[in-house]
Structure formats: structure tokens, C-alpha cells
Amino acid sequence: MDLLQKIYEAGVVGAGGAGFPTHIKLNCKVEYFIINAAECEPLLNTDKYIMMNKGREIISTVVEIGKLVGAKKLIIAIKGKNIKEINHLKELNEILGSKISLFIMGDYYPAGDEQMMVYEITGKSIPEAGIPLDVGAVVSNVGTIVSIYDAMKDKPVVDRYLTVIGEVKTPTMIKVPIGISIKECIEAAGGSTLKEYAIIIGGPMMGTIIDDHEAEKYHIKKMDGSLIIVPKDHYVVERKRKPIEKIMNETKTACIQCRYCTDLCHRYLLGHQLRPHKIMRNIGMSEHDEEIMKEALLCCECGICEIYACPMGLSPRLVNVYIKNELNKKGIRPKKGSSDIVSRDMIEYRRIPSYRLISRLDMLKYYGQPLEACKDLTTEKVTIYLKQHIGKPANSVVDVGDLVLKGQLIGKVERNDMGANIHASMEGTVLEVSDKVTIKSNGVIS
Template sequence: MDLLDQIYNAGVVGAGGAGFPTHVKLNCKVEYLILNGSECEPLIATDKYLMRTKAAEIIETLERIAGMIEAKKIVIGLKQKYTTEIDCLKSAIKELKSKIELHCLDNFYPAGDEQILVYEITGKTIPPAGIPLHVGAVVSNVGTVVNIHEALYGNPVISSYVSVLGEVSNPRILKVPIGTPILNCIEKAGGATLNDYSIILGGPMMGKILNKSELEHSVITKTNGAIIIVPDNHYLVNRDKISIEHIINRAKSACIQCSYCTEFCPRYLIGHPLQPHKIMRAIALSEYDDSIKAAQLCCECGVCELYACPMGLSPRQVNIYIKNELREKGYRYKNTGNEFYVREVRENRKIPTKRLMARVDVTKYSGQKLEELKEIFVSTVKIPLRQHIGKSATSLVNVGDIVEKGQLIGSVEKGELGANVHASINGKVVEVSECVVIQSENMEVEV
């Protein structure tokens, strides 16, 4: 069986983003294979943990992938400050006589944005609305490569590595079965230290904010790598509560057209025609000219609203609103230029992570030392049949079926954009809807 089939069978999807099916992404021939090890968002430590503890597996797997896609250069992009991880990777490279290179980056945000990383490593700007393939590159996340390594041995994706930190008693990294309730993860990290809390699923800049009642129905999927528990009145939680109507009204009344949002926008700085201040002006004046179409180029990194804007406005939310409107109308951004030039000021506009953390009020969690891995076992999992971009998997099980850990319970055809789904625990299927709920006969156990 070839590697692409093994990846497809195992249901591997991008572990760090929206969950693009990996067997589709790697069905290409490119010059560069890039491992994104720069853990873009502040506080998250999952990829660092994997690079420290699974360096040899990562190097070996990257070599296998590069062989398949005929990549001539294999580069791991990570931050210069990750000295332990750099040492681990260097020893694995030496031991395995690999030619993989490390590209060390400063500690800035968003170093791990795929387009920024590709520019940093190759010196090429991906065209607006394009993907790394357009400049001969493919980018994989660390968790994805670890899952591909498992796939080489016939092991499907049935667990996620998750950093749990913030307002918990024992911040730590957990390995949890897919479909585990998030509340169980919080409990396994010693429980929340506050009564009134919300969580950020993902990083502080781009993560999804969930309040306690939303949490009751939320589970870990293949794309989750971090849970940050914050007070219910945290700055980021309060911002998340503002309605889009209010955001647009504030854009109309308070935007001073200083253009800082544009001057710091990472996509603008690599040469894309995205100028959020013009979009804010267009929405304020209700003049929907061509400038608003560039909202589709926004990667939602949050720099404009959480770092740049002196008025506390939300260009990112405005862009999301416009993107949704344009999508509903069936409009897709069309790239009209051929070459894109990085703005000269870019180097001086990189945002230091330390300063960013202070702006979004998470500095107090940056000193937390995450305890090493704890693998947890749970008695019930709720496994979504769609944890990825594309088509939902079709359930292969019925209520009452007994399933084994690793068994295929949802499938997609190989040529389709989607991913297979597997049982993450042994047990009985008690519900089949958009999710498959499996209940173990045993009580919850842990090691």
C-alpha cells in the first residue's frame, strides 16, 4: 500500500487548522516540504512537546513524505527560542543522516501563518487567495506529521494532543481520545480554579471562545490542540460578546482612518492588496466599492483589532462579516496580478509575541510550566463525522453495534474531499447522528 493510501485509510487531516484532508493535500509534486513548527499562537505548547519527544519519528516521516511528493528541500520552520526542540531535532537529523534543514525564526506573530512561513523560508509570496502549492510548496503541521507516522504502522487518528492551561490547577499536556468532552479535559488538568470561566479553544488570537453552557456539548476533534481557561470577564471574552451590528456602528462612528490596521496587517505586508482601513471606510460610508472584495484575503489573524487599532475597533470582524456576505452571493476573489512585492517596512512591523500577550491580557499564563503528558481514558465519546473541510463521512455503524478502538466507523470515497473517522474507544454505539456516540462498558479509567 502506498503512503497516500495509508494516510487516507488513517483519516489524517491537518491537525493545526481547519482540517484539510491530508491525502488530498499531499497528492502533489513540489519543490519544498515545510514543517510548520513555529507554534504561531502564544501560550500553546503542544507542537513543542511533540518536537521534543518525537523528533526521530518526525524526521523519518518527513523524509517519507518528501520522497512521495518529490520535494527537493525539506525545511522545518520553528522559533529560534525553542532551543531544546532545536537540539532534539538536530540530533535526530544527525542520527538518521537526513538532509532536513531547520529555519529559525524570531519570536513574532503570526510566524506560523502558512503564507508568512512560506515567505520566510522560500522568499516567495503566495499569490492572493492562493495556496503554498502555487509557489511550489506544501506545509504540514507537526501534529499532522505525527499522525502520518502512526498511519505508516496502520494506526488511524483516534487521539489528539492538547495543551490545557490558564485558570486550571495543573496546566498540562493531555493525550485524549477524539470525541472526549472538553469538560473532561479540564477536569484532568486538575479542574478550573474559577467558578465563572470561559475557554478559548485554540490560541488567544484565533481560537474560538466558548462559555460554560456551550462547553457542555463540545468535544475534542482531530484539529484541537489547546484549551485555555480564562475568567468569564476576560478582555477577549468581553470582545467576543460584541454584536456585529454594534461593531459596524462603531466602525462608522469611531474609525479615524489612521490606517494602522493596514500598516500592521501581515497579509498586506507580504504584498497582498488587503487594506482593512479601506474596508472600514467603505462600510462606514456604505460605499461598497471593489476594496471590500479584498476582505476575502483576510486570514483572521486578529492583528488589526487586537494589536493595531488605537480605537479598539474590529476590522477582522468586519472582514468576516463581508466574507460571509460575499460567499452567500457566490463571489470568489479573483487574482488579477502576477507578482507581489513585500513591503519594505515589513521587517520592522513584525509583532513581538511578548507585547502581543500583554495587549490581549494573557501574560500571566505565559510562565505556566505545563506538566508532561498524561494520557486519559474516558467512558463516553461523541465523535463528529465531520472534523475536517469537505464532505462529512458516512456512518458505517448503527445504534447497538459493538465497536473496537481503531475501527472504521465513518468513511469517505478516496477521491472525495473528506476524511475517514474511527472509533476512539472500545464500546457500544448509543447514538448515530452528525456524531457517533460510543459508550464503554467499563467505568472511566486513567493511567
């Protein structure tokens, strides 16, 4: 069976972001195959753990994928501060005789953004609304590489490594079955030190937030890599939860047009016509210039303008999200830009140092929290979403009452669909089939 077929059957999706189906992504021929090991979001440790513990698997799989996509250059992009991981990968590279090079990146945000990473490595900016393939590159996260290694051994994606940090008694790394509740993950870290708290799923810049009372009904998906527990009134929680009406009113009255949001926007610096200060000015005008508003479609929601740049505490990111939704309702989508794009001169000097960003996030307290050794969690019940990522949901192929084995297909997409197969992450009996499949371990069904 060819490698793409194995990846499709195993339901591999990008582990580091929106969860793009990997069998679609890797169906290409490129010059560069880049492995994203930058672990871009502040405070996370999952990719570092994977590199230290799955290094051999990563190296051997990268070589195989390199052959699949015809890449002449195989590159692992990693931050220079991760000395232990760099030395480990270099050593394995030598032992295994592979020709993978390491590209050392600075400790800045967003080093792990695909567009920044491709620019740093190739010197080329990806066109507006484009993808790395437009400049002859394809990028996969280290976690995805490990899933592909498993797929080559006919093992589907059924578990995830997670960092659980912040306001917990014992910050830890855990390996969990997909579909376990977030509550159980927090309990594995000794529970929270707070009576009431919020949970950031993903990183503090681009992650989503839920409340403590929702932890039981949210379940880990294939792309989740971390949980950060913070007080309910934490700065990041308040910024991300500000109502859009308030944001719009503040935009009209408080934007001083300093343009820091634009000057620090990495997409603008890469040469894209994305100028958040112009969008913010437009919001205050009685008649909106739709061409300026369309620039919001190029925003990747990295959060630099909102969390780091704006001296007035405004939220260009959330304004862009709002405009994008409005334009999408009208059927307006981003248009692919010219391939003659060049980056702006100041790009080298406007990177956001991670440490300063963590300080701005009010999260220095959680920086460098020592982690307990990785625990392998099991559970009595999993709830697995049939739509976990961008693209189509999988169609359930099981019914209530069915007995399923760990690794058995429970949700299917066709090979050419933009979606990924879903598998049972534990053995048990199917209790519910809707937009999710709930499985309860045998012997404990009530």
C-alpha cells in the same frame, strides 16, 4: 499500499489549522516540503511537546513524505527561542543521517501562518487566494507528521495532544481520545480556579470561545491542540463576542483612518490587495464600493488588526468576517491573484513580537505556566463529529447498537472527496448516530 492511500485510510487532516485533508494536500510535486513547527499562537506548548517526545518519528516521516512529493528541500521551520527543541532535532538529524534543515524564525506573530512561513523560506509571496503549491511548496504541521507516522503503521487518527492552561489548578499536557468532552479535559487539569469561566479552544488569536456550562457538550476534534481557561469577562472574550451591530456602529463613528490595521496586516505586507482601513471607511459610506468590500475575502482572520493594531478598539477582523459571509451568500468567492506579486518594503519591520502581543492580550499571567507531565486520559463515552474540518462530512458506516473496536472505521469519505475518514477512538457500543457518533465503553452502559 502507497503512502497516500495509507494517509487517506487513517483519516489524517492538518493538525494545525482548518484541518485540510492530508491525502489531498500531499498529492503534489514540489521543491520545498516545509514542516510548520513555529507554534504560532501565543501560549501554546503542544507542538513543542510533540517535537521533544516524537522527534525520531518526525524526522523519519519527513524523509518519507519528501520522497512522496519529490521535494529537494526538506525544512523544519521553528522559532529560535525553542533552543531545547532545536538541539534535540539537530541531534536526531545527525543520528539518523537525514538531510532535513532547520529554518530558524523570529518570535513574532504570525510566524506560523503558511503564507508568512513560505515567504520567509523561499523569498516568494503566494498569490492572493493562492496556496503554497503556487510557489512550489507544501506545508504540514508537526502534529500532522506524527499522524502520518501512525498512518504508515496502519494506525488511524484516534487521539490528540492538548495543552490545558490558564485558570486551572494544575496546567497540564494531556493525550486524549478524539471525542472526549472538554469538561473532562479541564477536570484532568484539576478543574478551574474560577467559579465561572470561558474556554478558548485553540489559541487566543484565532480560537473559538465557549462558556463553562457548554464544556460537557463540546468534544475534542482532530485539530484541537489547546484549551485556555479565562474569566468570562476577559479582554479576549469581550473582544471576540462583541455583537456585529455594535461593531458596525462603532466602525461608522470611531474609525479615525489612521490605517494601522492595514500597515500591520501581514497579508497586506505580503503584497495582497487587502486594506482593512479602506474597508472600514467604506462601511461608513451610504454607497459601498463592492471592489473594496471584496478585499475582505483575502483576510485570514489572524486578528492582528483587532487585538493589536487598532488604537480605537475597533474590529476590522470581525467586519471582514461579516462581509465575507455576505459576499459568500451572493456566490462571490476570492479570485486567484497574479503570480507576479511582491511583498511590501516594510514587511521586515512590522512583525508583532509575541511577548508584546501576549501583554496586549492581557495574558502575561499565563505565559510560561509550568505544565504537569503528560497524562494519557481515558473516558467512558466519546462523541465524535462526522464533520470535524473543512470539506465534506464523513458518512457514518455504523448503526446504533453496533460494537466497535478502537481504530475501527465509523465514518467514511471516498478517496477523491475533500474530507477525511473517522475512526472510533475507543472500544464500545454505538449509542447514537446523527451528525456525530457517540460510543460508550462496554460494561458501563446504563
